[in-house]
Every structure is written in C-alpha cells, then in structure tokens.
Amino acid sequence: MQKIYNRIIQIAGNVVTVEATGIGYKDLAEISSKTGKSLAQVIRMDGERVYLQVFAGSRGVSTGDKVRFLGHPMRVSFSENLLGRIFNGAGIPRDNGPVLDENMIEIGGPPVNPAKRIIPRKMVRTGIPMIDIFNSLVESQKLPIFSVPGEPYNDVLARIAMQAEVDLIILGGMGLKYDDYLFFRDTLEKHGSLSRSIFFVHTASDPTVECLLVPDMSLAVAEEFALKGKRVLVLLTDMTNFADALKEISITMEQVPSNRGYPGDLYSQLASRYEKAVDFDTAGSITILAVTTMPGDDVTHPVPDNTGYITEGQFYLRNGSIEPFGSLSRLKQQVNGDTRKDHRVIMNRMIQLFADYRSTLEKQAMGFRMAGWDKKLLSYGHDFEQKMMDLSVNMSLEKALDMGWEIMAKHFEPFETGIKSELIDEFWPKK
C-alpha cells in the first residue's frame, strides 16, 4: 500500500522531516516538488517524525510538497539486460537506454556467512611485475589503491580491468570527474569490454546522496551475478568521496563526530561494503579494486587508515609507480607458493635489498662517502626502479622473475643476497 503525506515539518541539509505513521525503517519515499521528483530514504524515526534523506538534495523542496512512501527499501533491477548499460547512483539510466524495472532486488543485503566462504586460491595476473611478483592480486580480494590526487590511479584501474581474466566488470564511480567517466567508458569500449561491463556512475556535479548509493548498487548486482557462478570484478573509484558524503550526512544529522568530522561508524560503513568481496563455496566470486585518494598524502587520514584495516592489503601509487614499501597483498601467500619455487625468495630478497638501497640514497643525499657496498646498492636500486617499478613494464610473471635474477646477478655476488645455496645453484644466471 502506498501512502501520501504532505506535512513536511523540517528541512535541514538534504534531510527532510515529515510526519507519518506505519513507515518501515530504511523504506523509500518519493518527493514531488517543483524541481522534479526525487527518491528519499528513511534514516531515522522518532515517534511520528520520519527523517528522510533526499537523494537529489533538498533544494527546491517546499513544506507543502507531497511525500509518497513506496513501502520498500532501495532496490535495483537485476538481469542480463544490465550488461553494457550505464546508470547513475539512483539506478536511472544515463545512456539514453530504457529504464529497467524488472526483477528488482534489495541493495545492502545481509552479510555472507563466513562458513560459506572458501579460501581464495586463484591468482589474478595483471602483467605488472610490482603486483604479480611482489604483491599478487588474488580472486575475491578487496584491495584499494592509495594515492594522492593527480596520480594515474584510474589508468591503473582500467589497465588491470582489461587484462584481468574475469567474466564481468562493474564500475562504481563516486564523485568522478566527467572526463574520467568518459575515459573509462571509451577505454573499455576500445578494448571491446563494454559489453561485459555495467557502470553505476555518480559524477562530481550530481547530488551528494546519490554518491552513497553507488557502492551498494554495484555490489548488490555483483552479488547476484556471483551467485550465478560469475567471476565479477568491481571497481570503486573514489572511496574517499563516498566517505566524505557520509561525513556530510552525519553532520547534518547532528551526530557526534569522532575523527576529523567523520562519523564514529566510518569503519563499519566501509567494512560492510568491502566485505562483499567473496569467493562463494560452489558459486562465483567478487573481487573489489578500489581507489582511496589520500588528502595531503597522509595515510593516517581517517579514510585510508580505516580502509587499510578492512582491506586485504593496499597498493601505494607514488610518483607514477607502485611503491614497494607499504604496498601489500595479504592474500599473496595463498598463491605465490604454487607459481614457481623462486617466487617468494625473489619477492623477499629484492625488497630487502631495495630497502637498503633507499637508506643508502639517504646517506648519499647527506653527502657521505659511498663505500663499495653502497655503490653496489645504488646501481642495483637504479636498475630495479627502471626494469621493475616503471608502470610501463608489461610482462608475464615468469619473465619478471627471470628479470629479477638477472638484475641481482648483475650487481651482487650470490652470498651477498642471503639466498639459500640450493636456489642459487638452480637459478643464478651463469656467466
């Protein structure tokens, strides 16, 4: 049954309060005003006062406007017809295609029972050595790219999306610049991937509240496909905009802020989205790659900080390449033991040596004399940066491992690397 009310008693920020009865928590309503119709969601109930968060914003809403409750929470259509389509945060097409309203499913559904998850086992090969060797990406992993604004994070995202072997790509764009949105669309189209992609895009000029819906819409659809056995890759860019939208709403609702104005439940809010990444026992999987821009390159900022505690690692993008320190794939040990037996050794020793190189660089910058060992480290580090870290490097894991041995052999004696003799005998390039 649909009920219509027209007693709006308060408008503050994007939250409208209306007197109504018999309403379910988190139900949807439609507000019709002079500026058009907009959906709104119940976010608090206090006696007869119902607080509604208006998706399109409260601008132009009058106290005499009609509020029609739909009697159900936010939903999205799910079918094969979604493929190749582009929607906004509220699920309305932005590609001039037809509106989809068949087979509606609720968004923000219940969490997966941990007993029905399985340990992820499949490596997702990307062709980027800094990922494949040092921090392998694994199917069903949730991994953000931490980056300052201005780094080519969307390019990395698009490149991984196209090279990764998945059945389906869902892009959730939050606060995207319009040209970034066009970049994603055109890149995927050029590579013929658009037909297996679904976009939910909120651009920077769209109403804030719609931004909050993007991850839930994307993940609800991804979940349905995964249950049908599909391997889905969800790209979320940029989650900092999502967190900022949360902040805006919670302050409007006069909640006590915890850290730099963000709500106390920021961790839970982010976790309930990221935790949708899953490898189902007897069905498909969801892998989440997200972007979290770090305001002021500060990883202790609440958004990257909370994200780091939720996700299974992170990639730092700095000066146009993936930084080896701090970047981490927590699931890599699930897969890097079965690739090639020198994989783990190369991964550990090259990074340890690179760490020594970095501290030698510091010493050099302070004007110290470089000892023999320091000089070795300097030439090694330089080679590593050019042949491994550069983002333009694109090669298979096996080729990259061989490259690793070559670089080490060029600069060091075998015993200086601290690698077990048995592996040295097998892999050290013979001169």
Next chain:
Amino acid sequence: MVEKRTGKIVGVNGNMVIAEFDDYVVQNEVAYVVHGSERLKSEVIRVRGKKAELQVYEDTKGITIGGDVEFTGELLSVELGPGLLGQIFDGLQNPLPQLAEKCGFFLKRGVYLEALPDEAKWEFTPSAKKGDKVRAGSKLGSVKEGIFEHWIMAPFSLDGEMEIDQIAGKGKYDLKHAVAKLKDSRGNIYKAAMQQTWPVKIPITAYAEKLKPSKPLVTKIRIIDTLMPVALGGTYCVPGPFGSGKTVLQQLISKHADIDIVVIAACGERAGEVVETLRTFPELVDPKTSRPLMERTVIICNTSSMPVAARESSVYTAVTIAEYYRQMGLNVLLLADSTSRWAQAMREMSGRLEEIPGEEAFPAYLETRIASFYERAGFVRLHDGKTSSVTIGGTVSPAGGNFEEPVTQATLKVVGAFHGLSRSRSDARRYPAIDPLESWSKYDSFIDAKQILKVKAILRKGNEVDRMMSVVGEEGTLISDFITYLKAEFLDAVYLQQNAFDKVDAATAEDRQKHAFNVIHEIMEHDFKFESKDAARKFFQRLRQKFIEWNSIEWKTDAFAEKEKECRKYITG
C-alpha cells in the same frame, strides 16, 4: 509465573530502538524486537522514564513505529557444556555452519539456533557419589569430548556448600537431563544438568584463589619467548598499524602455542582471515596431541560486516567459554582480534545514545570496560587444588598507527606484556615485526635473565650506532662500534626474525630456543677482529647465511649438529 512483559516501538535510529513499556524493565536484559515473523535479539542499555533504549544485534531495516517488543528478564548468556570445542559461533553463540545449512549463503536476521544441540547424547561417567559435599564448580562426572576429559561441574551459580542427593549412573544422556540433584542445608533441591548457562558479562569465579602468573607460556615465537614472554594466566596486547602482521602473529600463536585450548575471538575483522582459520585448522595437526588443531579450538567470529552490536558481545562470549574450560583444570588461551573494533562498537552505541563523548568520541567508560575484560584472565587454584589459567592476548588497531590513542593507552595500563609492532620493521620485511626495543614484559622468560640483558644491550647499542651512522656516515664510525652494529643486525636476522613459511623455522620449541640462544649468546660475547669494515660485513653476511640454513633444519638430527659444527668452525676461523 511472571506475565510476559511487552513494549511498543516509538523510535528507530540505526541499530538503536526506543520502546515504551508498561510494567518494568531490567537493565541489560535481553529483549526481542518483533517485525512480522522475525524476532530480533536486542539488549536494554538505558532506561529513561517509561522508555527503554535497546541496542539491536541485527539490521533494523523495515522496523516500524508501533511494533512490539518482548522483554525476557534474562541477561545475555551463553550455553556451556560438551560440544563447544571445534565449533564456530557468531557473537551471540549461533553456530555458523548449522546456520549455513539452514539459511544458505547469507546470514538471515532473526534466526537463532541452539549453541549446543539438545538432542545430542553424551556418555556420562559419574565421579562423585551420593552424600559428597560439593560447591559451585565441583566435579560431578565427566564426558569424553575429543581428546579431553570434559568435566561436568556443579552449576557456577550455586551459593555455599551442598550435598549430592542423587547422581545418575554411567550412561548416555542429553545435555538438559539432570544428572545430579543437589541439596542445600535447608533441604532445597537444585538440579544439575550437563549443560549450564552463564551471563557473559559476569566472570566465573568458582575457584579457591587467584595466583600470580609465573609459568611461561611457550608461544614458540623466539622474539616473544626470549625478550618479552607471556605467562600462563597473564595478559598481553599487540598494537600495530595495519599491514604490520597482527593477525598473522595471532594465527601463528594459535597454531603453535603450548596450551590446552585456544579460543579465538575474531571481532570486527576480515571474514577472510576467519575463513583461513576455519578451513585450515581441521587439517592441521597439533604436534602435542597429534589430533587436528580444530579439536582444541573454539572460534567466535563476528566479522566487520556482521551487526555491530554483536561485536561487543563476541569478546564476552569468548572469555566466558575460556573461563568455563579453565574450571576443568585446563590452560586456555584467548586471542581477541581486534579489541579496537570492540571499542569502536561501544563508541557507535555511545554516539547513538548521545552520551557526552570522551577523547576521540570514545565513551568515558572505555578504560574501565577494557580493564575489566583483561582482568578476567588469571592463573587460579581450583577447589580441588589443581591450577589452571586463562591467558588473554588482544590485538589493538590504533588509528593512524599512533599508540597515543585512547584504546592503546587504556590497554597498556592493564596488560602484563606489550608487543608493539612497527611499520618500519614490517616495511623491511623483518617478521615478526615486533619492535625489540620498545616492547616489554613483566613476566619472566625461560632463558637466563642476565644473558637477556646483555643481548638487549647489544641490540640497543647497535641501534644507536645505526642512527649515528646515518649522521656521521660509515667512514666516521669506529670499527668496534661497527662490529656491534653488525652483531645486532645478525642477532635480529637469525634469532629475532622467524620465517613463518618455513616448516621448521615457523615454530621453535623451548629446548631448541635455549640451545640456539646459547650459541647466539656466545657469538655476541665473542671478540671479533677485522681488518676493514667491508671484511666484517662480508663475514657476518656469510655467517647469517649459515645460521638461516641452520634454522630450517629439523632439531636433533645429524644435519642439525653438522651445520652447527660448520658455524662454529667458521667463527673460530
């Protein structure tokens, strides 16, 4: 007979529901919010006038004003009895595998299953007889639970001494069957079943006295056992920024620690990590008992996407189960990962209640809650003279990796050992990334304290030299200082660091640790002479190589002795 007390919903805000009641309510009693056919578990957390504020342990989507609330009069409790080991529960003690059978992939709200199935029958063997004097926690008989003698005990809620009036003979009974009837001095009869319930927020104290923790708990992690040991019945915390290896360290300890039972409370952390534990533990074999590790493990998991309020109850559920097994004379280790998520759950609720916030919006009672949780650990003497313990290890996830934040500070005040993880160590892949200089312990190690002091002095000196070198450069450093630095680095590389992926190196038992430490100690004391710094560096690089290989050779084998001989020969030249 008390009539069913009910109320009507008048407000909803996130997971807080406000209900108006007619009769009376009890603070912290369990209530059910009714929505259609669903009944959602919740707890009364504040009462104002005729309005009770409830925290709901489930998603509140769809709840309507005017809906019913039923009050139960009972505090949030857990079921205790045989069958807990090997189980996987959520924060409210719902068995997750059974839930999956019933509801499929997702956690449907409002579905609660019995933690211990009623219909399961257990073979009971009485150990007490009619006429025996008993008190709360006294042994009445036992059942076999896997490798353990699971003692059936007199209810913990009994007051004073009683006499056994009647006790069942050997035979199979279900858990709710009264296996004994107990009579107090006034002739009142109390029934004792194999299963009892206990409110989670109240400690079980049916023991004679609490003793000072003095026996070391061998974790088989060298840096911990040697430099910052944990005692049976003690407490420790592991704070560290994300990615520094908190959870991996907890997993290693849960696998290798020399202990009877491990209770894992995965509180508000990643589901994937729990999955790893619950999928691998049934296959991993405990070297002590040669049975699957799962048979000594209980997992309480309330991962980050599961309802927030149940996160709070999950640590209490876990500690109550740990205390229950302690009552049987067993040593239990509780690993809570992460206590910060639990503190955040308190913060979320405090915010909804519009309480005046303390530091970083955490509630003012944060410290007392943390303190009373860790105080539930202890090394105790039971009434029958046996000793047993609950050891609590909690990880802390400080915001921004900064240990000055409220949860870390409140925890440090009450724990006996501090294993601080450092970002710089984990960046340099020095695992376990426990900072050897910052961390501390108030407990004693099984390794000679004087030797430890000497080794610590070398570590400290080495660190100073390292810092000095970054100012004056290697050429401005004395060769003697440089050798100290190399010694410290060597000690770090071959003793403090451990390779978790190496089958042998991952866990070092007590006697091997003592042996290896002696060898290392000799090297630390050895007076090395080198012509140049490069020669010194090369010497230690090669020595490190030999030791790392030594570390991954099986203890007490010929190869082990041989490698040791090779190392010693290399040192003496």
